[in-house]
Amino acid sequence: MTVSPPKPPGIARWLDLMRLGPQNLAIIRSSTYLLVFLGVAKISGAAKEIVIASAYGTSALVDAYALQTALAGWPVALFTMTSGVVFIPLLVRLSRTDAERARAVFRTLLGWASVFGLVCAAGCGALFWLFSARLGYHSAFRQMGLLVAATIPFGILSAVLAARLLAARRQVGTLLEAVTPLVIIAAIAALSGWLDGTLVLGFGTLAGFVLATFALAYAQGGAASGLLPNLAGSRDLASQIGTAMLIALAAQMIFSLGGTVLDQIVAAQLSPGANAIVNYTNKALTLVTSIAGIVVGRAVLPVLSEAALSGSAAATRLARGWSLTALLLGTVLGALLFINADLVIGLLYERGEFSRGDVAAVSRALRAGIGQLPFLFGSLVLAQWIASLRRFELLLLANVAAVACKVAMLAIFIGSAGIEAIFYATTAMYMTSFGVLALFAFRRQPITGRDR
Template identity: 20%
Template sequence: MTRERKTWYSYLHTTWQKYQGPLLSNMLTVGIVSLLVKGVSFFKEILIADTYGISELLDTYLIASLIPTFIQSVFLNSYGSVFIPNYVQEKESKKHMGAFQSSSFLITILLALLMIGITYIGIDIYLESLFPGHNSTYYELIKTQLWVILPSILFWGISSLITGLLMIEDEFFYSSLNNLFVPIVTIVLLLLFQQQLQEITLALGMLSGSILSCVYLVIVGIKKKVIFLKKPDFKSKNIRVLLSQVPAKISSGLINGVNPMVDQYFSAQLAIGAIAALNYGYKIPIVTISLISASIGNTLLPYFSKKVLEGKKKLYEYLQSVLGKILILMSIIALVLIFLSKFIVAIFFERGAFTSQDTEQVYVIQQMFLLQLPFYVTGIVMNKYLTALNKNNFLVLSSLVSLALNIILNYILMELMGTKGLALATSLVSLGNSTVIYLYIKKLYKKQNNV
């Protein structure tokens, strides 16, 4: 090998080790752990199907869990996402990392407590407005389960920040394992204590698992020395930038978080069990989305945040390469799963209270949901890209477009296709959302580079 070739080989090898090697290794780690988590979670769903089928109790649990998970997605995860790129900037300066952490934990805890209080005060208005026409027993069943789940919000908030700290330090294995606790605890309660706990079984599984997950992350964070708290400082430059991005990120998450509520509102207008049928139909698509988005999306946000420091042009070129590969891969996966849809539903759900008639209903709903896979995952990647750039304002506009489109399509397609139409509307919204974001990113790049 000539001296020139050795020089090029050394350069390429170093570049690969510095960027691609760790990134791909982290993706593989998250993918494997996520596969384990989703396997356990899917076994939990099989037990739920066997125990509850398509029933009123399952409908009420899904409504009760929707509110806290909405808060988690909209407020806590939004703050956690904005936290990562700005903490990377703070870490680069090596000045006030402890103060930055303390400020962020304090904000998250106060935000979680505020959301718990608002939910407790406004639950009756919420239920009567979005789910009218049910008897008092139905509403009480929802609230009974909600009161059990509600404290989970506090533990989710703390967990989200510690998870972010671990991901920044490339500790993806430990940050991914925390998702095992809720499904494992729920499985134990279903198998051993369902008769005693009755209607609060699933809710208690969520709360207990969330507490254990938070405790685990605190222990790991201390052991890995990623947690070091100092006196909060809300005047530091990066905290101010973070706080300036939070309203846009929360607004975007708030609008996107309304979409599942819109779907459940429309499905509640249909026959009893429609919410549960929609939920079962979404299981395989969401497992697939979660596996891919966890391994790609979670690793890309810290990676994008670090790569911003090297230049936005290189980051944009890398994004284009990633999007092309993901679009092809997810299209192939979607087609295969659509073809096998009925077989998958029958194998995984058709037992106990879940009958062959339920399979006939659910597998078509599942096919409609599966159409969104390529667009949903590419949308996640582009969302991470904009978050890394602190360009969250546009996500508010794209979310508004998605919400309006979701309402219109739900109304039209529900009339034409029933529950199946609600699932198809979700896929069409994903297509529209990813298209709008891509066009904005392209325009942003041309503007920044005078193309």
Template identity: 30%
Template sequence: MLTSAIGVLRKRLLNLHTDHRRIAKGALIVSLFVFLGKGAGAFKEMAIAQQYGVGSVVDAYQLALVLVTWLPLTLTNELSILLVPLFVRMRENKEELGEFVSEMETACLGLGIVLTGLLLLAWPFLAHVVAGNLSEQTRQMCFQLLLGLAVVGILSLTICISSARLQASGKHLNTLLESVPALVLLCCVLVLPTQGSLVPLMLGTSLGYVVQTALLHFSARSADSVRLRLRFSFRSPHWRSVFHSTSMLVFGGVFATLIPPLDQYFLAHVGDGAISTFGYAYRVLALLLGMGALAISRAILPILAEMLTAKDHVRARDTTFKWSLVMAAIGAIGAVIFWFLAPWIITLLFQRGAFTAEDSVAVTQLFRVGLVQLPFAFGALVILQLLVSEARYRMLAAIAVAIFVVKIVANIVLAPRYGAQGVVLATGVMAAANFACYLMCLRAPRRDGE
């Protein structure tokens, strides 16, 4: 009977449509790269936990990293999925692609400098609003870290463009290269003397982003044979459509990227140690989210773009719906498995040096609560790829506003009662609402003007 069942399963797998096989193959490759990248991140967190423990230094570092990246992420989260379909359509015309990418790289580099400069100028206000409940020493360290991490904010946008070029070429090396900042930071924390010093954290993070940017640039040039040069102009005919699409996506993206600072605000009001405890739990959770949701979304996006370019909307929507349900089921199974494994995982990763058994218990509790978002995040990111490729920007913006309101209300209700666990649980509530909205949008017919 077992042999017969295996034979039936093998036959079904062989009879799968070539699109499903391509998606599955791409997802497996991306999952492997994500595992390697997030694994490097886990080792980095282990080193930070051993050297710094849970306290003001890690609070300041994680808050500074969130602040320096959240403005660029307002754009990169949207551009990363907007540019891939565009580059797929342009890849036959190298001259046109080269002109547009050169202009975009130059514009994004300048924008990164402006946004980072505005962040530093606004620090006195941010220190009062976001970090008001933290100690004066923690706030001072946070500003020092912001200065040291400025290059991260400047380079974030150009990293996004190179990654999109690789995805459009059917390459997934950008996912593997996301591990570079973690590896460089790991080396700096292990090699340089710490003793509460901020230098290993600043130097390792900044140098890691510089190396990642260089590697992505040369990898993208090898993949699409496009050489870039600085162009201070907007002559490409694609700018108009990009501005229109980006304006709608950024409107919704602003609300999405406000969520990390929002969480930092509520965590800061919990007191010292809450931000770093949340950060350790989230890093492990990010490994699971990346291996599932990120893997399938990056694997399916170029294929959906090809379907829509061929005007085969029915096949694209059917493929998306099936894979969203598959990934939601995988996320639910994974959440159950890792709930039981959580104490062992957290202890293995972090419990050494300044990181105590009590810290492990606190991080484990947050990690378990965070697992509730896995199935919803897995399914939603699949649908998001199609909705962006179909240019349903108004609908996405409306959903982004709605779930942001859900997140605020959930934080207000849950954080005072449950502390850091309430902040994490509120994210699960938001993820469930987001997935429900995306499913309704997917099953509804597209109307003009969306």
């Protein structure tokens, strides 16, 4: 009888953590669906950009539309990123323990999301109107701004509806992200000969958001009365998520400011063209990191939240295995990108005025930033684990430490390493984030979650 050689302790521990139980299989299944649905949504978004470019080129209309959609999308994006980590664990816990209360809390979430969305829409619409008048744009641009601002309540309501689907492990919300760009494409194809371009883009974008919101509502199933916004349970909701929402928002804002915002500020102090190199490099990295963030957040968090109902130890064990797996996947992907950096950057950008010299400069920056991928992937899993236990103060602690580390690294090395120092500092930021969260995840006595 042959005896297999013993596995190294670290590998044996990882294999033990990653045994294909129902929870690990659920994460794998959700990740597979997400990658397919996300591919459809991304392709639809890219097709929308191609159609807009073909129809309107680089005109003032596209400039105004890009600015308006970027500004209108900011409160929606911030709300979506923050609310996901707060709402999903709450909805998972309540749906498993008190279904009636879960429905009431969900209606209250819809109520306050509606209020927040309407306030943001009014403020954004007024801003667009004043800016359009100040810049001398004619009334059609102002009308387009009002239509784009009107998308904000629907975007915020969609975030709440999508969170409920994710809490039920239903990934169809990701597929429905393709609705808005497809409607915009249809509007350009059908209305360009009949309406001014400002109205085509404005009405097309608003119609896309409205249809996407109704599609998400339809996907909920059940009676329509369960989707009526209601503010009656506001006190109960505030006790559930009030402090958590504020802490999660602070953590998200700190980390976002320490990311591309800080990169651009520092690059502006360097040689001419540094900002462009940093921007191109970050966009290339975002192609990977944004997909990873979406897949991890939407596939892992609902399963971890369910595991947390059985106790902190169950969720911690699951998070340990997947954080190490994510670390390994990030290392493999980083190695492939490092080897093929010139090819990737060339395929993405090398055309027109973007020369081979520009490819070389951006490739050097990309290789300097690839070290962040393993730690980013690993920390994404651990951040979802923290969210499942509702210990958002630990996430805030990790983010503050990570951004402080990046600032210190930049202060020390920016003079000697130049542009590459920005990406080395980003790697140090994610390494610090992973290290702080891992201290809590891998300690002998797991941290406990919050009941409320």
